[in-house]
Structure formats: C-alpha cells, structure tokens
Amino acid sequence: MKKFLLKEDCNWYRANLHCHSVISDGQMTPEELKEAYKKEGYSILAISDHEILADHSDLDDDEFLTLTAVEYSVGEMTPKYPALVPKGKEGDWQYSKTMHFNLFAKDQHNTFQPATDVNCLWGGASNKYAASLKCDNFKREYTIKSINELIKRSNDAGFLVQYNHPYWSLNTRDEYLNLKGLWSLEILNYATELETGVEEASYVYDDMLRSGMMLYCSMGDDNHNPGKSLVQSFGGSTMIGADELKYDKIIKAMEEGNFYCTAGPRIHALYVEDGKVKIDCSEASAVYINEIGRTFRPYIGENITHAEFDLCPENVFFRITVRDKYGRNAHTNAYYIKDLID
Numbered sequence: 001m002k003k004f005l006l007k008e009d010c011n012w013y014r015a016n017l018h019c020h021s022v023i024s025d026g027q028m029t030p031e032e033l034k035e036a037y038k039k040e041g042y043s044i045l046a047i048s049d050h051e052i053l054a055d056h057s058d059l060d061d062d063e064f065l066t067l068t069a070v071e072y073s074v075g076e077m078t079p080k081y082p083a084l085v086p087k088g089k090e091g092d093w094q095y096s097k098t099m100h101f102n103l104f105a106k107d108q109h110n111t112f113q114p115a116t117d118v119n120c121l122w123g124g125a126s127n128k129y130a131a132s133l134k135c136d137n138f139k140r141e142y143t144i145k146s147i148n149e150l151i152k153r154s155n156d157a158g159f160l161v162q163y164n165h166p167y168w169s170l171n172t173r174d175e176y177l178n179l180k181g182l183w184s185l186e187i188l189n190y191a192t193e194l195e196t197g198v199e200e201a202s203y204v205y206d207d208m209l210r211s212g213m214m215l216y217c218s219m220g221d222d223n224h225n226p227g228k229s230l231v232q233s234f235g236g237s238t239m240i241g242a243d244e245l246k247y248d249k250i251i252k253a254m255e256e257g258n259f260y261c262t263a264g265p266r267i268h269a270l271y272v273e274d275g276k277v278k279i280d281c282s283e284a285s286a287v288y289i290n291e292i293g294r295t296f297r298p299y300i301g302e303n304i305t306h307a308e309f310d311l312c313p314e315n316v317f318f319r320i321t322v323r324d325k326y327g328r329n330a331h332t333n334a335y336y337i338k339d340l341i342d
C-alpha cells in the first residue's frame with residue numbers, strides 16, 4: 001500500500017516565505033509585491049519585514065493569501081569571529097555574526113510581537129509603525145541562551161520559527177546545532193545566494209539532522225527589490241499542499257510538513273511502498289537520497305522523472321533532492337524511516 005509523504009489529494013500552492021516591503025528596507029509596497037507575485041503564479045506571500053510584524057490580510061483574495069510574518073535579528077556586540085577581523089573593523093556589522101529568524105503567525109491577526117525590545121526596532125523610534133506596535137520587552141543578546149529564549153517566546157506566542165541564511169549570517173555549527181524550537185531551516189535564501197553563491201544550506205540541514213535535530217526545510221526569496229527590480233524574486237519557493245487556500249489550512253500544512261521547497265524542479269508525488277521511497281518529479285538530471293550515514297545512491301542521467309530507494313531503519317532518516325539540468329534543486333523535508341516502514 002502506498003503511504004504518501006506529500007498528500008496525494010490536495011492543491012499545491014506556491015509560496016514565497018521571505019520578503020521585505022517599504023515597511024522596512026524593501027523598495028516595493030505590499031500592494032506592488034502582491035501584484036508581482038500573483039502575476040508570476042504565486043498564491044502565498046509572507047511579507048516578513050524587519051522587526052515589524054504586520055497583518056496584511058486586506059490584500060487577500062480567493063487566489064492570494066498573505067502570511068502574517070516578521071524577520072528578527074540578533075547581532076553580536078563584541079565580535080569574536082572571523083578570527084582575522086581587519087584592523088579598525090572590529091564591531092563593523094559586516095564582520096560581525098548575526099542570526100535572523102522568520103516568524104509566521106499561526107493566527108493571521110496575531111500582531112503581538114514576542115521577544116522584542118522596543119528600543120531596537122527597525123529605523124528606531126522614528127519608524128511610524130513602531131508607535132502602534134504591541135510587544136513585550138525582551139533584551140536580545142547574541143548568546144545561545146538568549147536566542148533560544150527568543151525562539152521559545154515566539155513559539156509560546158503562537159509563531160512558527162524559521163532559521164534564515166546561515167552563511168550570510170557568518171554562523172558556525174557550534175551555534176546552529178544548539179538552537180531549539182525551530183520549525184524550519186531556510187535551506188535556500190535566493191537573495192543571499194545571489195550575493196554569495198553558497199547559500200544553498202543543504203550541508204547545514206544534514207549537519208542538524210545528523211546531530212539529532214528534527215526540523216523542516218523551506219526556501220524564500222528575501223527580495224528587497226532594489227529600484228523596484230525583480231532580480232531577487234522568484235528564485236526560492238515553498239510548495240504547500242492543502243485542501244484550500246485558507247490561512248488555518250496553510251498553517252496546518254506547514255506544521256504537519258505537507259510541503260517541499262524548490263528553486264526550479266517540481267515534485268509530483270512522494271510516497272513509500274514495499275519498503276522503498278518513490279518520487280515522481282519534473283525532468284531532472286539527478287535525484288539524491290541523503291541519510292544519517294554514507295549510504296548515497298544517486299540517480300544521474302537525463303530526463304529522470306522517477307526514482308526509488310530502498311529504506312532501512314538503521315539509516316534513521318532520509319531526505320531527497322531533485323536537481324534539474326540548470327543545477328537548481330528541489331528539497332523534500334527529512335523523514336524518520338522507522339515511522340514509515342514496518
């Protein structure tokens with residue numbers, strides 16, 4: 001019997017889970033963002049402005065849904081890394097670590113901001129959105145203890161927390177392997193990938209999974225639309241499966257993991273049958289399975305549209321990557337094998 005890991009009988013909605021508007025440092029208005037993304041075939045947009053959580057439900061229609069979201073930062077005050085900070089640059093933000101998290105409200109109209117120091121808002125007290133903000137008063141510090149408290153407060157207040165762009169943030173494994181309460185890793189941030197060429201963080205995801213963390217992986221554009229251009233747009237999508245385009249159904253799918261993420265290829269089906277995991281996809285040049293150990297067995301070729309891999313409980317978990325001829329990846333979430341086979 002087939003056990004579908006991505007639900008078979010639902011609609012698939014294309015989402016951008018990371019986006020900035022004029023409310024922080026983006027250059028397009030929420031209305032312009034909706035227009036651009038809707039035109040490109042997106043159904044879901046999380047306008048995740050820096051430090052300002054906003055309800056954009058006035059933009060919603062039958063074919064378009066906004067997620068109430070915000071991006072948080074916590075930065076290092078006394079840089080200790082990289083080891084060779086140029087002289088005179090100590091404390092410069094470009095040489096300091098930071099951690100960024102996207103928060104997604106489970107309740108669309110929940111605009112109470114947890115773990116927020118009102119004195120540290122984007123643009124400071126002059127930000128016109130800051131005056132009406134409802135928040136607690138939490139002093140963020142760049143320590144794992146304080147960052148985990150930020151995540152806990154966010155979870156307790158009803159938010160899913162995504163860990164963003166670890167490479168751009170200069171984060172190291174001693175840090176991200178100690179994070180608790182994450183919903184997802186942003187496995188591709190398209191804007192920072194364009195800047196760095198190494199923001200495909202699948203290596204980080206495996207490092208987390210092999211260390212015993214269990215979380216999903218998602219993608220986002222992190223578009224700021226400089227000069228209103230769309231160069232940072234449409235590169236990292238999360239495909240979410242649900243019966244209908246309703247806020248609670250989309251959040252439920254996000255919580256249950258009924259999604260995959262992609263920079264190009266599409267996954268048409270993912271299921272377990274007869275002790276194997278099987279995948280149907282758009283034309284690929286490679287399909288990879290990654291597990292806890294060194295059990296790699298890739299499909300390499302042209303126009304691959306199906307792959308299947310034997311599952312064995314001792315390999316603990318697996319995740320699958322589909323790569324197209326342009327080198328663009330689609331990633332499934334990770335799954336525990338013991339839950340899937342008898």
Ligand SMILES: [Zn+2]
Nearest residue numbers: 071100164165
């Ligand atoms: Zn960021």
Ligand SMILES: [Zn+2]
Nearest residue numbers: 018020071222
């Ligand atoms: Zn961002």
